[in-house]
Amino acid sequence: MNIQSYQWSVLKPLLKKRFAELSDDDLKFENGKEQELYVKLVRKTGKSEEDIALIIKGMQKAYLQHSTML
Template sequence: MNIRGYQWSVLKKLLKQRFTELSDEDLVFERGKERELYVRLERKTGKSEEDVARIIKGMQQAYLQQTTLL
């Protein structure tokens, strides 16, 4: 996983919109502890590791596209 801190505030909001069962505690991001974040997301959403990675990657790509168009 490759999450940049400046992107996380945006990604966190998008994840909370898509998965209303996620809390702020579930979405705590600490550099070097990305795996722990993934495990929390897998447990709370019922998605596989691959699905979580795909969802986050898709959100990152959409975010990057949006920022380059501005």
């Protein structure tokens, strides 16, 4: 997973909206601990790690594309 901390402030509420079962603690992001975040998301959502990666990539592309082009 390739997430920057500045991106997480945009992605976190989107994930929380999509998956109501996720808490703020589940979505706590720390640089270098992305794999632990994935494990929490997989466990809480019941989705596979590949599905979570696709969801996050899609959100990055849809919501962050313009900010990365600046």
